[in-house]
Amino acid sequence: MPHAIETKQLTKTYGSLKAVDSLDIAVEPGEIFGLLGPNGAGKTTFVSMLCTILKPTSGSATVNGFDIVREANKVRKSIGIVFQDPSIDDRLTGRENLFMHANLFGVPASEQKERINRILKLVELEDRADDLLRTYSGGMRRRLELGRGLIHYPKVLFLDEPTVGLDPQTRDHIWKYIKELKQTHDITVVLTTHYMDEADRLSDRIAIIDHGKMVILDTPQKLKDTLEGDVVAVRANNVNALAELVTKWLGFPKTKIVDGALEITVRNGKVVMPRIMELAAQNNIYVESIVLREPNLEDVFLHYTGRNIREDTGKELHGASAARRRAIK
Amino acid sequence: MSEARGFYTLWLREIKRFYRDRTRLVTSFIQPLLWLVIFAAAFATRFALPANLTYRQVILPGIIGQTLLFTAMFMGINVIWDKEFGFMKEILVSPVSRFTIFMGKMVGDSTDALLQGIIVFVIGLALGIPISPITFFYALPIMLLITFGLVSIGLVIASFMGNLEGFGAIQTFVNLPLFFLSGALFPLKGGSLPSWLVDIAAWNPLTYGVDALRNVTLGAAWTPLQIQPLWIDIGVVALFDGIMIVVGTWAFTRMK
Missing domain, CATH: 3.30.70.260 (ACT domain)
Known part of the structure; x- marks a missing residue:
């Protein structure tokens, strides 16, 4: 079976900064693949390239067998993305946001209504579907975004820091959905996170990324066992x-x-x-x-990178690189 | 087909957002009313007009043009909001082409601006300004044509801007110069205007838009004062629209 995602020496540089440095990663169909690393490790840049938002400086990659540069449009049609930052229109209702997405992604008009109802049920927002999004809580918005990413039946779903800024209860809820999605929709999920527990609980395999490079790749259990x-x-x-x-x-x-x-x-x-x-x-x-x-993944991270994941949190988010990073988003 | 659906959904979004923003709709009545009632009354005697024209007749198409201009430019703010609140990303990663994205937004915003223009036209009729109501139907497509280019200016500028703060400068550097140099408040011809003013106005696309509106609403009475015959006015505006659509598509293509 071909890989859902395959990257070859994928690299993105900003001046002298190597945000992503020669990554070779193969993601198997149907797995939840975790990308774990501190803020600024290059996770979002990596995912942005796979989602065709950014063009790689060098190297190549395929998503669902499509080249991310030459066949960007085919890649876009076959993936779903939940961005790190919210990307919904809060002046439209939940249902309207979903309809818009369905239209933008070419879902046949005859199927739209039914698919949207099913998605709303899945993310448990049926009763709030016709309220304006500005009245939703942070967790509800997140759930809607998760559901939205699925309307066009993507084969690969990218989740970029899906639970940042959410309270523990809501995080639990979202995790439950992600696991359910994998079972009910038979899709590949690429998850980036800097939360150890999130990567641990959700991922089938985890790649630890630091300074744009892959440090190690294995199942959470094996990573912990190596300690x-x-x-x-x-x-x-x-x-x-x-x-x-x-x-x-x-x-x-x-x-x-x-x-x-x-x-x-x-x-x-x-x-x-x-x-x-x-x-x-x-x-x-x-x-x-x-x-x-x-041992937990925190220990694993420390073991392989020689530092605590939280030490770096926000460190690289100052000055010029921060401005660039914001621009990437 | 999917491009058409993408266009439709982006267009519809602009309409819905506009319709739901009631305060904007209400305030849109006030400004033209102030111009048509107070300004027009105060300045009516300042301009030498042929006996068969009143100043209020002349200024109404001008205020329609001004409303289209200000509303159109203001629409650019939506792009900045969309960028700031992340929704632009959702649109940009979709498989819909950038040309379609630009057109969906542009035509949607133009429809909104057109509504404002219609409101002013109706206000003018309600104030008893002697203009044949039938000309409304001739004015409508011209208003839309004017709006396309103006909205495009706003979208292009906004696509280059990173935050809302800078957008205020547009008011000063784009809106007011285009407005004052379009002859919206005074006839450019037949008066004693300084020639430099008339010369600059000749390079302003809105000049031809306002002139076209006066040509259709005032008919033969405007002919002595017209800048160009109607078909040239329309040609200039259409050409400007075409250029701006190309520029706008390019601007949206480079947007991240």
């Missing part, structure tokens, strides 16, 4: 000293300090915990708390 084991998080009055001691005496090199807590990645946390306590006591370090947990 081999548990994370022991210790809070103490002198975590730096404790970190040194742990590295020196217990031989655990994978230590890091996150939000004032020492985190040690080990194969068997239960056995290690008493020894850490002992070591702390011998060196007059007072341990406030010690917790054992499973």
